[in-house]
Amino acid sequence: MVERGRIENRIHRWLDIRFPEYGQAFEDIFSARSLATLRRFSTPSDLLQLTPERMIEIWEEYMSRPGGLRGKRKAIELLELARHSVGDTFALEEDKWELTHLVDEYERIQRIVEEADEMMKKMLPEIPGSELVLSVGVSAPATAAILAFGGDLSKLSHGNQLLRNAGLNLAEKSSGKYKGKIKLTKRGNSLLRKHLYFTVFRLLPHNSAFQALHTHNIEVKRMTKMQSIMKLIGKLARMLVAMARQGEEFSLAKVQLTLAA
Template identity: 45%
Template sequence: DNSQSKSDKKDALVIADMVKNGYYSEVRYTSESFEKLRVLMSNRDVVVKRLVSTINQLNRWVDIVFPELRQVFKDIKGKGAIATLRLFPTPTELETMQPHDVITGWKSIMKRQPGLKKAMLLLQVARRSVGTRQALDEYKFHLNQLLEEYDLAVTQLVRVEKQVTEALNKIPFAMKLLTIKGISEISLAGILGEAGDLSNFSHGNSLLRHAGLHLAEASSGKWKGQIVISKRGRSRLRRFLFLATMSLVVNNPEFKALHTHNVKVKKMKKMKSIMKLVGKLARIFVGISRRNESYCADKLKLLSPIAA
């Protein structure tokens, strides 16, 4: 009926009607090697999220207790900044110290440590710090916990990425895909983990549809909406395809030339050009996997209007 009421019986009838008319897609079963990549990359996402959260909390801690530390170390997660936070985190501890004391402390936990100028600058900014001087013991306790979380996340990230590399090496065509300049092991592992065996796809467009990167139009009667990306597919596969394409545009000469031609000659918007190159990358990946051949930059150059 056309009433606005909704019930479980109506839902079941709608689903049955869609299946009868063929509006469904079959589940893609993947082999164990690709399932391993998917599990490992999912684990890596969780670890990276925790690491980013811890770094943000460290930045907040520095803003409150020792904001002048950024005048000495621009990156709080750098080795020098982390070593300083471990040894003498608050400005009050540095007020009575000499430069050689700071350098000695750095040498105790760093192989390559900052020099005398950094130490003198650190003591100088510590003496005129505007950071809080209340509840310092509690702030130091909080910092120790944050550093423990940071160390754990970094260690786990190294371990999971090592496992990803080992799993990737067991896939035959993965090494051929890695010969493409600009494709990293992490981005390729993310794509293969979400998509499975690329040789099972009939065309690159099938991979795009699996990721939800195919085009869709919203229209009703005489009204026609914009043609947009459907986003009905694997969201993590979309993310890794996009990040891989961005890396190729920066590091790969062929993709960089295509992107430049799209923007300057065809007058495309940069994001539209990127999304067009995502489709090209999908077709290249599926083609290499199906034919089990190596990447040939000359073929891509022949397709480029600039090379022609």
């Protein structure tokens, strides 16, 4: 994952220099259509040698459904951006070679990640409690990380124990006569901490109960977004431990009744 992030950053930097307008056409520059574009006609000068119809023909080599109204609009949009691009054109051929290798490396790492995710999905049913965590909407990799680094959740007496394992409990940082601020200890597993944070971050667009509490925290309790997310991490930890101890899967109706408590 770290290596994939490094490659993604290098591709973003390449586009910032050579074709800074590219992101206006592709919100996700690592989508299938975008990767095909980066591989075959990544620069404004390449694009200006093609027609929308020819772009769709090239995309067809990498996608099952490249054309249609959406494909035609995307091709026309790319051409318009290319005509007004302010990208650097110095040593362009050498940099295009570099981008091709970056895309190759990204796709290689992505295949490995996808294979690992598939393997994880097959193995997760064998791990006690995994179906309960998955029922909340937690991803397979995050579920595996929470159970691997958090241990058997059914043996924890309270969600705060899971937070302590992640270093997400609060403590006063003091020394001698110095009275410091109360902050997160971070004296726990950093990967568990990371996955709990990103799990809440990814649940917010899809879980109506968490959305409602997040809105309440911000609009009624006047918390910042980050303060609300940290509070939701605590709520998630307590909920996961309670579900594991009771052997019950996630129930949206039940949670909506208790989230404000």
